[in-house]
Amino acid sequence: MDLLKNTPLVEEHCRRNALMAPFGGWNMPIQYEGIIAEHRWCREKAALFDICHMGEFLFTGDIVAGGLEDVFTFSVASIPVGRSRYGFLLNEQGGIIDDLIVFRLAEDEAMVVVNAATIDNDFAVINSRLTGGTFRNISAETGKLDLQGPLAREVLTTLVPGIAGLPYFKFVKTTLLGAEAMVSRTGYTGELGYEVFLPAGKTVELWSRLLADERVKPAGLGARDVLRLEVGYSLYGSDIDETTTPLEAGLAAFVNFDKPFVGRDALLRQQTEGIRRAKVAFQVGSRRSPRHHYEICFEGRAVGTVTSGVFSPMLGCGIGIGFVTPEVAVVGAPLTIRHDRVSMDATAVELPFYRGGSLRA
């Protein structure tokens, strides 16, 4: 039996009576005072998330000669130093092994940030595709806290003045609490926010320092899931996985066909032949929540499956995404979401569901 792993903050979570649950092999906080209250706090103030479970790998060497350039669906070599890029690690069939972000730390250095449940497999796959350089899994020694919300900048500039003018998807290396750290203007909530990478041994101190500010409250994975779905972000393991291609998932914008990568041929074939299923986003006509695995129906016949669904506090109704036969994935299509005796009317809509976030502030 695999034992659940704890982040350095486990005692802090328990002290705050967080509801803890397994997530990707980790013992993680789902909620503190309540998912909706934490969601609201993130949309209005600044919410702090323990993201230490996610994985970090460090590549050092020549990006092109070492083979890192050809590993992902995007070009690493063309990322300017100090910026990051989102994309995919694919299998030969074009299926998504993981979605991830690469941070270009220096001309000869890049950090890859991956999902928690996929750390070991990602490392093995990427490592097997490299032809040079050094590649290290630095997940255990790296802590990560996300501060997200319209007040995140005001709060964090008191500790890191250098982030004041930081644009979206740009980061700075800095000294934080006497240690080397990296602060990136990225996140997963649709709000203005930062991801702070620092030595694992410093996370408790930063957590406490940020929570001493009354504008900051902790938020769990429950709120994070509602926040990310409201802005239409995919969740690995639910919405995308090795059986899903970026084209099916509506994420072709993160694939650069002008460069080599594993899975490219399969995606080009899929482009020519057409996709067999497509992502659809839909809004329910009531407060009911669609749930993972509920059936999506069109004109009385089953056409697909829900992969994520929640009640959206911002919209006051159920929202969800799923996969359907391509002809049905059309904005405005009337759908029915079904499970056992539950049936709810829904309409296919454009993403994001919620557009009022402070992301670009």
Added chain:
Amino acid sequence: MDMYFTKEHEWVKIKEGTAAVGITEYAAHQLGDVTFVELPQAGKTVKQFDTLAGIESVKAASDIYAPVSGKVTEVNEALNDRPEIVNEAPEDAGWIAWIEMADTAELAQLMNREQYDEYVRGLE
């Protein structure tokens, strides 16, 4: 009013042969933020322990079972707009429905407060 409880965490309060039904504080806490309550139709006849209503929170969807058999005489329409009342006052303003009891002998199948509290302690 006499109050009884089910193992599925419904409560029932008896008043002159009619029973108010809701979910317990323990259940409301376990569910988390309630976002939707599927109320039964007034006039519907239910059997003891059959599905009476549905309840959804951000985390999960669950059934609410009828603690007693009978006819639904009234439902708590306030929950349509403010389902969060179930979290705020589960054993009071967050009631779900009133049922005109068909057989008061069914109460013998339920727990009193002391037995229910003991039952919940066993779950923790």
